Amino acid sequence: MAAPKTLFDKIWESHLVEEHDDGTCLLYVDRHLVHEVTSPQAFEGLRTAGRAVRRPDATLAVVDHNVPTDPDRVHGIKDETSRVQIEAMLQNAEEFGIELYHVNDVRQGIVHIVGPEQGFTLPGTTIVCGDSHTSTHGAFGALAFGIGTSEVEHVLATQTLVQRRPKNMRIAVDGELGFGVTAKDVILAIIGEIGTAGGTGHVIEYAGDVIRALSMEGRMTICNMSIEAGARAGLIAPDETTFRYIQGRPKAPKAGAYEQAVAHWRTLPSDPGARYDIEVTLKAADIEPQVTWGTSPQDVVPISGRVPDPKAAESEEQRRAMEKALAYMALEPNTPMRDIQVDRVFLGSCTNGRIEDLRAAAKVIAGNKVASNVRAMVVPGSGLVKHQAEEEGLDQVFLNAGFEWREAGCSMCLGMNPDILQPGERCASTSNRNFEGRQGRGGRTHLLSPAMAAAAAVTGKLTDVRTLV
């Protein structure tokens, strides 16, 4: 009998075009997502060499990173450099025959929200994109990872990538999540546990009762932040939840092909006894709502906790890193997290810009007002998410409370468009990175879940959402 295989092993081995003695592999790519920021130099490379895109049908482009979220954007983008970059994307899509969703298309949105929404993301596939949060698509049992622009060019031209085989890591979250604890809290707790380089060189398969019970939205939140744990990709075995999500989506297999596809997808989950290089287990009962205090996603504590003291650091290097982070964040050691006031609240991003995220936040907001010291905004992950939320009346809940209700895009997650923090401003953010300057030079980011962000908007400070609902 063949050795038991992991979900990762199965996908990897079924996409090998070539394997060399030195360990390098030529891996076939099923799906390629493209956006305006990391692709212009790749298309320029093709043009210079007189090369075509090998599979335009397997390539999908959106504009998301630098687009404004002001409704006025359909009349043209004011920022000159953004406009030039977006025009380059439109022209490249046209010239190379690639489908593109522009800002006037309801399907436009953040690339990692659009792919699943359109049924472009499918189990058992290899998916790449010039964006590190491509790991999001692993929620469907697809091997999905971020690549650089030179690799984007390589995939456009050859539909393959030269890669070395990563290792297998399994993280199980057992038990049942407590009241008010969400997928975002789970992944932040995982990163706190293994560290921001804990997954380097590995593909993480998430498993256990908690993961099985999550919706596709929650699973995407988990896989999305695999990169913040240093992993090459995150994976979750496809199951009935996955199939239900996919069925009927525009680019999903149609009747006939769909049944054939599901039969194949059912063979993907890891075999009993499959071997992992690293295994980690967390107990759901130990996970509280989480919030970051520093400038790395691993700088995370439960909301009931305090800002850590560098004096307790394990090494000199760690102490210096903590002191630097605290100085940047303007926080004193041992301050209760619940005493930290915020100026801004950002609800959105490829981590938490899906319909379920907006629903969770709206539930906390309903009947409340945004605190007078806070400016809060909602940026839906896609035009379709925005439309759905409006159908459900969520936009009115946010607007009545004093939130801004904006158009889809990456927005303040990385601050490439006009939505940025001012120096010194403190933000409760549902995004994925709290790096120095990430949301605007001198801006201070606290990562948390949509429900926790909503709670912070209402009280004006970091708050345990469980005390509000």
Next chain:
Amino acid sequence: MQPFTIHTGIAAPLDAVNVDTDAIIPKQHLKTIKRTGLGKALFEEWRYHHHGGENPDFVLNHPRFREASILITGANFGCGSSREHAPWALLDYGIRCVIAPSFADIFHNNCFNNGILPVILPQEEVDALKREAHEAPDPTFTVDLHRKVIVRPMGNRELAFEIDDHGRGRLLEGLDHVGLTMVKAQQIDSFESKHRLSQPWLHPAG
């Protein structure tokens, strides 16, 4: 791509762990549609004060390290975003080699596509090299990829490093990786035909 064979230059010690790609090149510079010109914005938020002017405390602003072409730094260098603008900015500034205890995966791959040599060494050896960059009368190091050694300024002592043969070969020859794979069009065609039979829903009809 410029090959990397033997490089001699000043090494700057950048004392930080988990240096992310947002720190290497901030987002406002990602709107370029070119690969060049990013060097002036390398480490921008550390290198310059908020309201303009250089921060004299940042290592690359020390007269001793201003002309650096080698960076010696902490673990997990290049974590965060996949932006290849990070190695482009390093290269445009003149950095050809980064020495660290570990690198984030995507950044590590990106280096090999841009003629930048990432050298992984144990923490103690990286620390020793950092000290030497500070203490040597002249912090000029030589990195020899043919022999896989770093020649240190004090006493010309050599320090060996390991690197995988494939990556080393590509850097030594400076090869166009797209061109190399294009040669394999037949293998890709034949894989695609098999793949279409096993998972037809992933391919256009007919």
